[in-house]
Amino acid sequence: MTKISGKINGGVTGVLVVTPDMPFISTDNSLVIKPVEIKISNGSIVDDAQVVQSEKTEKGKGVTYHWEIFEIEKIIEYYFLTGEFYTTERADQDGVLKSLKPTHKEGNKYFTGSTHDESQRALDRTEKEIQVLLQSFHAICPAPKKGEENTPVDIADLIGINQQQPYLDISLMRLAELLTLTPEYTERLRLKLNFKDSPYSASQNYTFGDVVFNKGSSYVYRNTVDSTGKPLTDTEYWMPIAHKGEPGRDGAAGGVEAPDDDYGTSWKTSTRAATQKAIYGEIEPIREVVAEHNDAIAGNKQVIESTRIFLQNPEFTSSIKRLRPVSVDSDDNELATVAFVKQQVAIPAIEPLPQPVIHYTHTFTHGLSRRIPSTIPWDGKSIGSNYYSAGGIVAPENGSYLFFCSLMFTLDGISSSASQSSIVQCYIELSNGDKLFFFNTIDSSFGEKIRVQRQGWQYWDLTQGEKIQVKALISGSGIRGGNIAPESGNGNMNNFLVIWKVRGAA
Structure with a gap:
């Protein structure tokens, strides 16, 4: 921010108009586009001009302005009451058109002619000001000196742009002063x-x-x-x-520790920068220990080379003889042929299933509604613990699990028509809603109640705490309803679920 003051010769009364050559953002984030007008009275700037930007902005660029000096002239004109312009004796010797004052005035009213007579006509007097351009140039607004921010800068100190200034040498001199005498610019030119x-x-x-x-x-x-x-x-x-x-x-x-500090015992816990002295102090003992070990290794090498026995691989020059074919249970001192080894490697490892993790049973009658999946409420428990389930089964730990499910259904058929069918499903519903089917059978319909046993296997990876459910569903146009119920006389073992953990987490 810079204030402008100064004088203009010739006793000019007028106005100084300062317009930015390009829009820019002021310090209060406002777009600056409006000119600033400063009054000039009898050759002196009346009020200090508050120009928004000076030589160097916060962005490191200067802002140039268009400076225009106008002289204000007062023009007096007369009009007839009809609105017609009074033109009598309007031209002076220089050819400038001006309305001359009439020679007759009565009170505040003006009339044509020099004396009152019948031919005179009333007139309206008007006054207006016109601005005559005296000077127009482009310049950068000078920055105030440090510590003198409230002291106005004289208009004579404006820095003219060479292309607009006829006195090129004066412009260059002023620019040189700016670049060489202003500390901020001299530092930038010298050191960047x-x-x-x-x-x-x-x-x-x-x-x-x-x-x-x-x-x-x-x-x-x-x-x-x-x-x-x-x-x-x-x-x-x-x-x-x-x-x-x-x-x-x-x-x-x-503060940062001085570079010649000896860190000593604080080496391991210090976060300060390492010095050459500190590093050398840590490495030197290691170098001595390594040298001692090198000497010991060199001595051991001589002992080993002088005492070692060179062994050769056995070489067979004839075919292998044996009393009987080699088998898995043959004596340890029998030699196996390549064919026998390849045969044994090709046989996959066979291991028995581990003990079940969970064994559930279902010992009561559970009704099923047509077309509505039903969660089976198991009444069993985990092997070796009292882990009862009301329908939801929770994986005890991460791993791969093998499932086997057996269910005895009672199905109530509608008719034995070949066009109708009965559907029986049982599946595992995972926590994300996916289904793993134990079985999904579709049969022709029948006209009576029947008992059917369905069984199936599934295999899946579960994470610890993951919850699953086993659901059953009956549907089809040829079935009315049904249930899951134990068969009498067989120890209630028709309906059960067995879960093995066959592999740990990957």
Whole structure:
């Protein structure tokens, strides 16, 4: 922000109009496009002009303005009451059209002619101002000197743009003064860096090339995007130049230990940077130990080479003889042929099933509704524990499981028509809703109640705590209903579910 003051010769009374050459954003994030008008009275700027931007903006670029100086002239004109313009004696010796004052006036009213007579006509007097352009040029608004932000800058200090300024040498001289005498620009031209006078501040805006100091350390701003409040530890915006410890070298106030410190016993727990002395102190004992071991190894090598016995693989020059064919249970000292070994490798390993993890039974009658899946409420328990299930079965641990289910159904048929069918299903419903079918049979319908036994296997991987359910369903146009019930006289063992864990988690 810069204020403009100064004088214009010739006693000009008018206005100074300052217009940005291009739109830009001011410090309050407003789009600046409107010109600024400053009054000029008798050759002096009346009120200080508050121009929005000066030579260097926060983005590192200057903003040029169009400066126009206008002289204000007052024009007096007369009109007849009919609105017709009064043109008598309007041209002066320079050819400038001006309405001359009539020679007759009565009170506040104006009339034509020099005396009152019958021919005179009444007139309306009007006054207006016109702006006559005296000078127009483009210039950068100078920045105020440090510490003199409220002191206006004289209009004579405006920096003209060469293409618009006829006095090229004067423009170059002023530009040279700006670049060589302003510390901020001289530092940038010399080092391409901008050394800040004050320490790092989180409230200060920084741009590319700014160098700041903080607690004895120095940093350079490396990001092409300006920012405010970025901490010095943010390597995306700041690059450390040099680290210097605080007095006392105790790490207080965020200081870094001096580079010649001997870390000694704190080596293993210290997070400080490693010095050459510290590293050498740790490596030197290791080097001595390795040298001792190398000597010992070299001595052992000589002993081994002098005492070792060279053994040769046996060589057979004739066919193998044996009293009987070699089998799995043959004597250990019999030799096996290649064919026998290949045969044994090709036989897959056969192992018996492990003890069941869970064995459920169903010892009471459970009714089934047509077309409605029903969860089987098992009344069994886990092997070796009282683990009862009301329908939901929870996997005790991660692994692969083998399931076997056997159910005895009582089915009530409608008729024995070949066009009608009876469907019996039983499946495992997983926690995600998927189904693993034990069986899914479709038969022709029948005209009476019958008893049928259905059985099936399934295999699946479960995770510990995963819950599954076993469901049964009867449907079809040839079936009326049914149930699951035990068969009398067989120990209630028609309906059961057995679960084996055959492999652990992968």
